[in-house]
Amino acid sequence: MTTLLQPRPETHAPAEVVLRTDRLEKRYGGVLALDGVSIEIRRGTIHGLLGENGAGKSTLVGLISGQRQPTSGTIYLDGAPVDHADVKAMEKAGVFLVTQEPMIVDHMSAAENLMLGIWPSRHFGFVAWKRLREDAARMLDGSGIDPAAAAGKLDAVARRKLNILRAMFSGGKVIILDEPTAALNVDDRAQLFDFMRKLKSEGVTFVFISHYNDEILEICDACSVLRDGRLAGGTQDVRSLTSEALSELVLGRGLALFQRQRRSFPEASPALRLRDIRAAALDVPALDIRPGEILGFTGLPGAGAKELARAIFGLLPVRSGTIAFSGEIDAPQPLPRDPRDAFDRGIAFLSDDRRRDGSVGGMSIAANLSLSSLQSVSSGGFFRRGAEGALSDRYFAAMGIKAAGPHAAVDTLSGGNQQKVCLGRVLATQPRLLILDEPTRGIDVGVKQDVLRIIDALTRDGVSVIVVSTDTDEMVRIADRVCLFEKGRITRELVGSAITTERLRGLAEG
Structure with missing residues (x-):
């Protein structure tokens, strides 16, 4: 396995280094959020920044961009120390933060x-x-x-380009991109990366924050990895790295990436049968899903993958369409008219936006876990606190949520643990069909493996799962079958060993 450099800054000629941090420390009361971090970012490069949720990435970026002030340590820009600079001063000096959600x-x-x-x-x-x-x-x-x-x-890529160019033409020397590929498909990501390479060739420097090893290895020249508020390691040449080495640095241990033991269903009767689903820009004549099968939906935005998932859950109005579960195959029913109807029929759905649709940040973990199961924790119209406690204790443990306890507010959790709460909420409804839209978006590599294992374990009890994702690596590791959508239709299916990263990317780009 490739070994990364130890956590100490590398030395380069001063003219090469545009931004340097020297033993940066940040404390919040008695909590040490950043502990002596020293990194160097060279001019005209793309410098990756990785780490688990809570590793210190946001704190470091906050210090570099002027949103926060370090407790100790120094930031150098073009060799000169920067002291007590706020956002406006850092932007004037040439450091710009482009947030995950484009400011348009x-x-x-x-x-x-x-x-x-x-x-x-x-x-x-x-x-x-x-x-x-x-x-x-x-x-x-x-x-x-x-x-x-x-x-x-403008589409998602154009909006991100616009933010990057605005920073560049406002005098940006160092442009920090906070997870810029969130919500982008494979083709969008390739287009954004080509754009970044073009600007890099013109002398623009990027700090690129990502949870995905393959992105770091594809687009970055150098990288730094944070863990528990410290610099765990880094290199000025990512070509020497492997995905496994990066994962080991991020987690502090070796990581066995999850790979589902794919199942085949040649003779199995369907757990679910969909017929004649038609809506605006959606036309799916027939689709069967087997008991315990994980079925992947993928395609460009608007191609039909998300639309079909939302139609099944009653979120997208349809002109026609029927659904029939096992035991009811000969008596199909219209698709659910709304989410409540879908829950009542044993269909659960997890949105791709956990903050907007998946949870209520100010409420406790316990309250969030029971949100979609209020009928099961109520009696005679009265809420049963004990029933909620039993439900939350069960799913708090089952999901492996890292928090002080179920009483903790969801908005105090890391992104990965928030996603586990959202997943626990929909699992608490005990669905027959579970629909997950981008279930691992924006969570670190370790938590991602936890989520994939939870999804895999569900299918052993016969739950059928639809995973909507533009993450080809995720599809390869979790899906038994993948449907590719174009112009509202399922145009290709890949099954078993035919599901490879190369095929999925080739189909998406084609």
């Missing part, structure tokens, strides 16, 4: 968004609109973005 004013044009904060003006403070449009057209040349397009109608 939807009702403005792409040109207006690009020039936010640097709009050219004429006398008396009036905007020089002609000059603004000309400057924006020049800046956006070659980006594939129409300067006159309404920003609210």
Whole structure:
């Protein structure tokens, strides 16, 4: 196995290093969130930053971008120390943070968004609109973005590009990208990476935060790994690394990546039969799902994968469509009319946005775990606190949630543990069919293996699972069968050993 460098900064000629941290420390009361972190970021490179949820990535980025002040230690930009700088001062010095959710004013044009904060003006403070449009057209040349397009109608990649270019043309020397590939499919990610390589060739420096080893190995020149608030290791040449070595650094131990022992269902009668599902941009004449099968749905945005999943759960209005479970195959029923109807029929759904749809952050873990099962913890219209406690204790343990206890508020948890709470909530309904939309998005590699193992274990009790995902590695490790969607239809199916990363990426790009 490849061994990474020990946690100490590497030495380069001063002219090479654009940003350096020297023994940065950050304390919150008695909690040491960052402990003596020293890293060097070279000019014109893409520097990866990895670590589990809670490893210290957000704290380090907060210090570098001026959102927080270090308890001790020094940040150097172009060799000069930076002291007590806030966000505005760091941006003026050339350090910009591009958040995971692009900061876009939807009702403005792409040109207006690009020039936010640097709009050219004429006398008396009036905007020089002609000059603004000309400057924006020049800046956006070659980006594939129409300067006159309404920003609210841009796709996910264009929105991210716009934020990166705005930082760049506002004087950015170091642009920090916080999980920029979240919600992007394979094709979108490739397009974004090509764009980053182009800007890198022009001298732009990126700090690239990701939970995915394959992304770090594909796009980065160098990387640093944080663990428990300390620098666990790093290298200025990622070509020497393997995915396994990165995972070992992130976790502090070797990690056996989960691989489901795929099952075949040649003679099994279906656990679920879907017929004649038609809606706006969705046309699926027939689909059977076997007992205990994990079925993957994948495709470009709007191709039909998410749409079919939402239609089955009653979230997407349909013109037609029937569903029949085992034992009821000859008596199909219309698709659920709403989520409550779906839950009553034994269908559970986990959204791809845990903060918006999956949990209530200010409520306790216990309250969140029982949210979708209120009928089972109530009697005669009265809520039974003891029943909620029993349910939450069961799923708190089963999900392996790391927290002080079920009484802890969900918004105090790491992203991975929040996802476990969301998964526990839908499992508490004891579904016959479980639909998971991007179940491991935004969680670290260790927790991801936990979630995949939980999903796998469910199928041993006969639960059928649909996983909607654009993560090809996830599909290869978890799915028995994969459906590829295009233009609202299932156009290809891969089964068993035919499910490979190369095939999935080739089909998606094709």
